[in-house]
Structure formats: structure tokens, C-alpha cells
Amino acid sequence: VSIATQDMSRLEPRELRRLARSGEWRRPTTGLCRGAAQANLVILPEADAFDFFLFAQRNPRACPLIEVTEPGMTEPEGVAAGADLRTDLPEYRVYEYGEEAAAVPDISGHWRDDLVSFLIGCSFTAEAALLDAGVRLRHLELDRAVPMYLTARACRPAGRFHGPLVVSMRPILQTQLVHAVQVTSRFALAHGGPVHVGDPDALGIADLGSPDWGEPVPVEAGYVPVFWACGVTPQAVARQSRPELMITHSPGHMFVTDVPDRELAVF
Amino acid sequence: VSIATQDMSRLEPRELRRLARSGEWRRPTTGLCRGAAQANLVILPEADAFDFFLFAQRNPRACPLIEVTEPGMTEPEGVAAGADLRTDLPEYRVYEYGEEAAAVPDISGHWRDDLVSFLIGCSFTAEAALLDAGVRLRHLELDRAVPMYLTARACRPAGRFHGPLVVSMRPILQTQLVHAVQVTSRFALAHGGPVHVGDPDALGIADLGSPDWGEPVPVEAGYVPVFWACGVTPQAVARQSRPELMITHSPGHMFVTDVPDRELAVF
Numbered sequence: 001v002s003i004a005t006q007d008m009s010r011l012e013p014r015e016l017r018r019l020a021r022s023g024e025w026r027r028p029t030t031g032l033c034r035g036a037a038q039a040n041l042v043i044l045p046e047a048d049a050f051d052f053f054l055f056a057q058r059n060p061r062a063c064p065l066i067e068v069t070e071p072g073m074t075e076p077e078g079v080a081a082g083a084d085l086r087t088d089l090p091e092y093r094v095y096e097y098g099e100e101a102a103a104v105p106d107i108s109g110h111w112r113d114d115l116v117s118f119l120i121g122c123s124f125t126a127e128a129a130l131l132d133a134g135v136r137l138r139h140l141e142l143d144r145a146v147p148m149y150l151t152a153r154a155c156r157p158a159g160r161f162h163g164p165l166v167v168s169m170r171p172i173l174q175t176q177l178v179h180a181v182q183v184t185s186r187f188a189l190a191h192g193g194p195v196h197v198g199d200p201d202a203l204g205i206a207d208l209g210s211p212d213w214g215e216p217v218p219v220e221a222g223y224v225p226v227f228w229a230c231g232v233t234p235q236a237v238a239r240q241s242r243p244e245l246m247i248t249h250s251p252g253h254m255f256v257t258d259v260p261d262r263e264l265a266v267f
Numbered sequence: 268v269s270i271a272t273q274d275m276s277r278l279e280p281r282e283l284r285r286l287a288r289s290g291e292w293r294r295p296t297t298g299l300c301r302g303a304a305q306a307n308l309v310i311l312p313e314a315d316a317f318d319f320f321l322f323a324q325r326n327p328r329a330c331p332l333i334e335v336t337e338p339g340m341t342e343p344e345g346v347a348a349g350a351d352l353r354t355d356l357p358e359y360r361v362y363e364y365g366e367e368a369a370a371v372p373d374i375s376g377h378w379r380d381d382l383v384s385f386l387i388g389c390s391f392t393a394e395a396a397l398l399d400a401g402v403r404l405r406h407l408e409l410d411r412a413v414p415m416y417l418t419a420r421a422c423r424p425a426g427r428f429h430g431p432l433v434v435s436m437r438p439i440l441q442t443q444l445v446h447a448v449q450v451t452s453r454f455a456l457a458h459g460g461p462v463h464v465g466d467p468d469a470l471g472i473a474d475l476g477s478p479d480w481g482e483p484v485p486v487e488a489g490y491v492p493v494f495w496a497c498g499v500t501p502q503a504v505a506r507q508s509r510p511e512l513m514i515t516h517s518p519g520h521m522f523v524t525d526v527p528d529r530e531l532a533v534f
Contacts, residue, residue: 050320050383053324054335057320058335058345068324070425070426188455266459
């Protein structure tokens with residue numbers, strides 16, 4: 001079956017991972033493998049891993065951990081048996097001392113036996129729950145990447161890691177606001193409830209029209225801007241904290257796990 | 268004001284910590300400082316800390332982390348500014364290679380610059396919520412320590428750490444069972460909802476009358492035994508995994524934080 005004729009939304013996660021591994025799929029994972037939780041990836045040398053573990057524990061909205069590997073392990077066995085974190089994402093970013101050094105489809109050449117991988121819950125899980133609940137998501141209706149912003153709010157630091165909270169913004173119908181808060185709050189492992197509703201200034205965001213990542217989405221009459229903590233936060237933290245090496249997914253090019261979205265809810 | 272004439276349930280947490288520090292309070296902390304979350308303590312050398320961090324992340328029902336310190340730090344600033352983890356618990360247990368070496372009121376003499384402290388949510392928080400909800404707790408009515416049991420269920424291992432899940436058991440009125448599940452499920456950072464309801468055999472517990480820790484509490488007519496993951500799990504894991512050094516609280520002699528119980532609920 002060729003990719004062109006498949007319904008990618010119904011693909012099995014292990015099949016998508018195989019296509020990424022073979023180089024047949026190098027595009028974003030948005031909308032793929034419906035029902036399976038996707039994850040942000042952060043890889044660090046063991047010498048920095050304890051500090052980042054602390055950082056994630058202290059900033060659970062931005063960095064909800066769904067799996068952490070032992071040093072050198074390439075298979076995240078708790079969430080995707082048989083997967084290989086060096087090859088199974090469509091694209092990676094390699095940061096050296098906080099500077100982006102490369103965007104690559106495979107990190108086998110960068111791999112070291114002291115690398116620890118952190119998998120962090122992704123807002124796609126929360127978006128699926130919002131859609132199931134009938135909440136309108138304008139960026140999907142407009143076929144745009146969700147807009148993301150650096151904020152003036154500092155994360156709680158941990159060891160060498162410090163930096164600003166990054167948020168995503170979704171315009172939500174005022175009549176659906178309560179429901180949007182309720183639905184996402186259940187998904188503690190997919191960033192949980194919003195960090196703020198209504199006022200970009202309160203987060204130090206000067207212009208919603210100029211996101212730092214993604215594409216702008218207008219907040220039309222009857223809608224209110226709602227802000228959630230974002231899994232891009234570690235990449236902003238890398239720029240400030242400048243670890244020797246940090247490898248992440250490319251934005252939108254996530255790791256697709258075997259874990260059902262529903263398991264990222266608290267109960 | 269002497270301890271004898273104070274209402275200890277209304278004591279401020281920092282005052283209780285001062286009394287523990289000075290040696291004036293060496294007894295269990297049950298019922299003290301109502302409304303403030305108490306915590307289990309696990310201290311390990313940095314060389315074992317990453318593995319234990321992984322263990323806690325993989326076993327969040329047994330080991331819900333509410334604070335982790337940087338190596339050598341004695342103040343858990345996120346949950347109790349000004350506190351000192353070497354002195355502010357009423358009693359500690361020191362384990363060497365998995366064997367209990369000492370029960371002491373102060374660990375200043377054991378302190379090293381490479382020690383990392385893990386504070387783990389405690390069932391007292393969930394019990395307070397159950398009492399607030401009108402759920403009867405027989406062990407409190409009988410003035411007994413809650414019974415705890417080793418189970419046949421293995422924790423998910425991490426690095427050098429492996430061992431059995433330990434559970435606490437509370438007889439719950441069948442008419443209050445649904446409410447007991449609902450109330451405790453909200454407190455994900457205080458062990459969350461039960462791991463099992465009804466059948467001790469399902470957990471490999473042969474005799475409810477012979478707990479491994481605490482005191483037996485009879486399951487009377489109209490009640491059903493309900494089992495929650497327990498913060499004593501790390502002590503059972505220490506016996507099997509035999510780390511060079513592990514320091515914990517003594518059972519019932521918890522660290523009292525400044526964090527309100529309600530903040531250990533998910534939302």
C-alpha cells in the first residue's frame with residue numbers, strides 16, 4: 001500500500017514509525033494515527049539528564065513526562081515496544097551549546113551511550129479531546145500550525161536549566177470556554193488546563209499576530225484567546241542554558257507512541 | 268506555650284519543624300498541622316539518584332514526587348522555605364546496603380554533599396479529603412496505624428531499583444465506595460485512586476490480619492477492603508535493591524510541608 005493511497009489518520013503507530021525509519025515519511029505527524037498519543041522528544045547527555053529531569057518535575061505543565069529512558073537505551077519500551085528513538089521520528093533538531101546545528105531525518109550518527117531520552121506529552125492529545133467534545137479549534141479549521149509564544153513568565157529553574165515558559169494559543173468560543181478548561185484539565189500528561197485565559201499582556205505577549213513559532217490565527221468576535229503551556233519550552237530553555245548537546249524533534253514532527261490518548265488523562 | 272497545652276492539629280508547619288529540629292517533638296506526625304501536606308522522604312547519593320528518579324516516574328501511584336532537591340541541598344525550597352531536611356523530621360531510618368542501620372532523630376552526622384532528597388506525597392492528604400467528604404475511616408476510629416502489606420505485584424523497575432508494590436488497606440463502607448474512589452482519584456500527588464478494591468488474593472495478600480507494617484484493622488460486615496499504593500514502597504525496594512546508602516523518614520514520622528493539601532489534587 002503506498003502512502004499516497006493510505007488514510008494516514010488510521011495508520012498503526014508502529015507502521016508510521018517504520019515509514020519514518022525508512023525515510024518514506026519526513027513530514028509533520030499532525031492528524032496521523034488518530035487515538036495514539038504523540039510526544040515531544042528531548043535527548044541529553046547523562047551529565048545533564050538529572051538537571052533536566054528536575055526541570056521537568058518542577059515544570060509539569062510545560063514538560064509532563066510520559067517516559068524517560070535509562071542512559072544509552074534507544075527503545076522507549078514503556079510506550080513503544082520495538083521502537084528506535086534514533087530513527088523513528090520524521091525529523092530531528094540538533095542543538096550544540098544552545099545553537100541549532102542541524103535538522104536531520106536520523107540521529108544514528110549523533111548517538112552516544114550516555115544519552116538519556118525524555119518523552120513529553122503533546123497538545124495533539126488535548127486537541128483530540130477538545131474536538132471529541134465539540135469544541136471548535138480555529139487553527140485546524142484554517143489549516144494552520146498552532147501559534148506559539150515566548151512569555152515573560154520564567155520557568156522554575158533546576159540545576160543548569162532555566163528559561164521562559166512557552167505557550168500555545170487557541171481562540172476558543174466564549175460559549176465553549178468552560179468546557180475547554182474542563183476537558184483539557186483532565187489531561188495532566190498533555191499539558192493539562194490552560195495557564196491563562198484572555199489577556200496576552202498578562203503573559204508578556206505584545207502581539208498575537210507575531211508568534212515565535214507556528215502561524216498567526218486571528219481571534220475573531222465571540223472568541224477569547226486561551227493559552228496552554230507548550231512542549232517547545234525545552235527548546236527555548238536550551239537557547240538560554242546552552243547544554244553541550246540537546247537533540248529534539250522538529251516542531252510538529254513528533255514521536256508517535258503506542259499509548260492511547262485516553263491514558264494521558266488522570267482518571 | 269508548652270507542647271502539652273497546645274492544639275497540635277492547629278500548629279503551623281514551620282513551628283512543628285522547629286520542634287522536631289530542637290528535639291522537642293519525636294513522635295508521629297499523624298493529625299498534626301491540619302491542612303498542610305505531609306511527605307515521605309527518600310535520600311540517596313547522587314550516583315543512585317537518577318535511577319530512583321526514573322523509578323518514581325515509572326511508579327507514580329507509589330511514588331508521586333512533590334519535590335526533588337539538587338545534590339547537597341538541605342532546603343526543599345519549593346515546598347518549605349527555610350526548612351532543613353537533616354533535622355526537621357521527628358525520626359529517620361538509615362539503610363546501608365538495604366539493611367536498617369539506625370533510627371535517629373537527626374541525620375546531620377550522615378550528611379554528604381552528594382545527597383539528593385525526594386519528597387513523596389503522603390496518604391494523610393487523601394485521608395483528610397475522605398474525612399471532609401464524610402467517608403468513615405475505621406483505623407482512625409480505632410486509633411490504629413493504617414495496615415500496610417507487601418504485594419505480589421512488582422513495581423516497574425528502573426536502573427538498579429526493583430521490588431514489590433506496598434499497599435495500605437482501609438475498610439470502606441460499601442455505600443461510600445464510589446465516593447472514596449472519586450475523592451482519592453483527584454489527589455494524584457497523594458497516591459491517587461485505589462489500585463484494587465475487594466480481593467486481597469488479587470494482590471497476593473494471604474492474611475489481612477497480619478500486615479507487614481502498621482496494625483491490623485478488621486473488615487466488618489458492610490465494609491469492603493480497599494487498597495492504595497503506599498509511600499513505604501521505597502523502603503521495600505531498598506531491601507531488594509541494596510543501595511549503598513538510603514535515608515528515609517521513620518513510618519508515621521513525616522516531613523510537614525507548607526503546601527496546602529488541596530494543591531496535591533490535580534485541579
